[in-house]
Amino acid sequence: MITLEDQVAIVTGAARGVGATIARTLVDAGAMVVCADIRDDAGEGTVAELGPQARFHHLDVTDEANWTNLVQAIMADYGRIDVLVNNAAILHVGTLESTPADTFRAVQDVNTTGPFLGTKAVAGPMKDAGRGSIVHVASIDGLVGLNALSAYTASKWALRGLARATALELGRSGIRVNTVCPASGNATMFAPWFEQMTEFLQQTEDYLENRAIPGGVPIQSIANAVLYLTSDASSHVTGIDIPIDGGATAGHFIPGFNTI
Numbered sequence: 001m002i003t004l005e006d007q008v009a010i011v012t013g014a015a016r017g018v019g020a021t022i023a024r025t026l027v028d029a030g031a032m033v034v035c036a037d038i039r040d041d042a043g044e045g046t047v048a049e050l051g052p053q054a055r056f057h058h059l060d061v062t063d064e065a066n067w068t069n070l071v072q073a074i075m076a077d078y079g080r081i082d083v084l085v086n087n088a089a090i091l092h093v094g095t096l097e098s099t100p101a102d103t104f105r106a107v108q109d110v111n112t113t114g115p116f117l118g119t120k121a122v123a124g125p126m127k128d129a130g131r132g133s134i135v136h137v138a139s140i141d142g143l144v145g146l147n148a149l150s151a152y153t154a155s156k157w158a159l160r161g162l163a164r165a166t167a168l169e170l171g172r173s174g175i176r177v178n179t180v181c182p183a184s185g186n187a188t189m190f191a192p193w194f195e196q197m198t199e200f201l202q203q204t205e206d207y208l209e210n211r212a213i214p215g216g217v218p219i220q221s222i223a224n225a226v227l228y229l230t231s232d233a234s235s236h237v238t239g240i241d242i243p244i245d246g247g248a249t250a251g252h253f254i255p256g257f258n259t260i
């Protein structure tokens, strides 16, 4: 059985959605989980549901001083950081020509610079302990491309590069760095574009159906993969990506061929 008994984990973007489910899964495995987010009210609500093994800490992942504060507070209270899950991210949907440069930069700042700063912040305590596991939540859009998602796609591909370089750099200190690449998440992330998307709902349905396992990916399956990567069950797994995509990146599916 996978256990994180006596371990301390940070999950960013844990106020809601995928991050909240990851936090609950790590709590259920026995970890003390620090849920870090910019959404203070939602974050406090999430930890209230998770119980005494969870606490909330305000964190803007783009702010290095925020990271220093967070790591200092955890080290003062618990004396260890075993796990960091870099889950916080933002989305921008828009064509290349309609995407302002500042928007592109803002997406890279949260989705890539954030995990870089987080990895940097926990590296010291993890090196001192001679152990640690860092998991980035990327996306299927970090494995392939998707039109009108250039800023987000670029940020998620960058995460996989960050994971590889840091896995090599930190491996001899007992620290592993891996990436999960889910093909679904919290639908709320798309909320600003819901109205425009209603025009082509069938196209998004077709996108989901053309997979080895049709349909969306349950959030719990993302959390389960994260749990595996954070635990000693994956003790020699580092520098890899796990697609959690129902086989979407396995190849192409032509329905008629299955009838031949």
Ligand SMILES: NC(=O)c1ccc[n+]([C@@H]2O[C@H](COP(=O)([O-])OP(=O)(O)OC[C@H]3O[C@@H](n4cnc5c(N)ncnc54)[C@H](O)[C@@H]3O)[C@@H](O)[C@H]2O)c1
Pocket: 012, 013, 014, 015, 016, 017, 018, 019, 036, 037, 038, 039, 059, 060, 061, 062, 086, 087, 088, 089, 090, 110, 137, 138, 139, 140, 182, 183, 184, 185, 186, 187, 188, 189, 190
């Ligand atoms: N939603 C999807 O369809 C989908 C698909 C594949 C991958 N993912 C990935 O899953 C992860 C979780 O996303 P989600 O689906 O739960 O979306 P979400 O929008 O519900 O959650 C993202 C969380 O990140 C937090 N956040 C945003 N900016 C932050 C910052 N600067 N500092 C700290 N926290 C910040 C938000 O407050 C929010 O709680 C993300 O990495 C996302 O890219 C999502």
